[in-house]
Amino acid sequence: xxxxxxxxxTARAPFLRLAGYxxxxxxxxxxxxxxxxxxxxxxxxxxxxxxxxxxxxxxAARADGATTVVTVGLSMGGGAALRQAAVGAHRPDAVVSxxxxxxWFVRDTVPMRRVHWLLETTAGRxxxxxxxxxxxxxxxxxxxxxxxxxxxxxxxxPLLLVHGDRDAxxxxxxxxxxxxxxxxxxxxxxxxxxxxAENGMTAPLAERIGRWARESVGRGxxxxxxxxxxxxxxxxxxx
Numbered sequence: 001x002x003x004x005x006x007x008x009x010t011a012r013a014p015f016l017r018l019a020g021y022x023x024x025x026x027x028x029x030x031x032x033x034x035x036x037x038x039x040x041x042x043x044x045x046x047x048x049x050x051x052x053x054x055x056x057x058x059x060a061a062r063a064d065g066a067t068t069v070v071t072v073g074l075s076m077g078g079g080a081a082l083r084q085a086a087v088g089a090h091r092p093d094a095v096v097s098x099x100x101x102x103x104w105f106v107r108d109t110v111p112m113r114r115v116h117w118l119l120e121t122t123a124g125r126x127x128x129x130x131x132x133x134x135x136x137x138x139x140x141x142x143x144x145x146x147x148x149x150x151x152x153x154x155x156x157x158p159l160l161l162v163h164g165d166r167d168a169x170x171x172x173x174x175x176x177x178x179x180x181x182x183x184x185x186x187x188x189x190x191x192x193x194x195x196x197a198e199n200g201m202t203a204p205l206a207e208r209i210g211r212w213a214r215e216s217v218g219r220g221x222x223x224x225x226x227x228x229x230x231x232x233x234x235x236x237x238x239x
Contacts, residue, residue, distance in 0.1 A: 003077030005197040009037030014198035025210030035135040042137030050080035055088040072096040075197035086150035094158040099197040102148040102174040158216035164194025
């Protein structure tokens with residue numbers, strides 16, 4: 001199950017390209033977070049609403065007969081996948097987090113200052129709705145636990161953390177913080193030359209993630225003909 005980043009959706013080209021890369025390794029389900037794509041509701045921008053969306057997607061896959069579920073989250077989806085694997089009601093069998101933030105309210109980079117302008121100003125919220133097609137919810141009444149506060153609770157599930165060394169949104173500080181909190185059981189990759197999330201994904205990296213996912217859950221040979229399912233919901237360097 002693949003969970004997109006903020007402002008993306010299962011209909012956008014970077015997501016579809018990634019799903020195509022991963023389909024060799026098993027059935028691919030794409031999650032539209034609330035406020036994005038074909039889902040209703042309003043975006044919680046990676047907070048508890050998105051955790052619940054990932055939880056519902058894992059539960060739906062199980063209900064449809066999936067015996068093994070691996071969550072692959074990118075950026076906002078990466079943080080949501082980490083938090084869901086730690087405290088969700090329907091835990092996956094393994095989790096992959098790509099380009100995830102470690103803590104909330106990051107304003108260290110120009111792209112993230114633009115994101116906060118989008119979230120925190122009237123003009124930005126209008127732009128998000130009219131131009132980007134996202135529907136934003138109200139600000140959080142209280143801050144939920146950040147990914148770094150929960151990532152240690154994912155063990156003993158297999159965990160893969162992936163981050164590019166050219167990520168313009170979240171510097172490697174976030175990856176290092178998550179990796180340290182996750183502990184030695186986590187698999188951690190720093191990818192030279194990679195940017196951010198879906199847009200930074202390449203076929204070789206996606207295929208390596210797919211191989212890791214299958215091996216981590218004890219699956220056998222690759223699947224060449226498994227379908228890609230879209231769903232709406234209410235050699236990189238090692239570190």
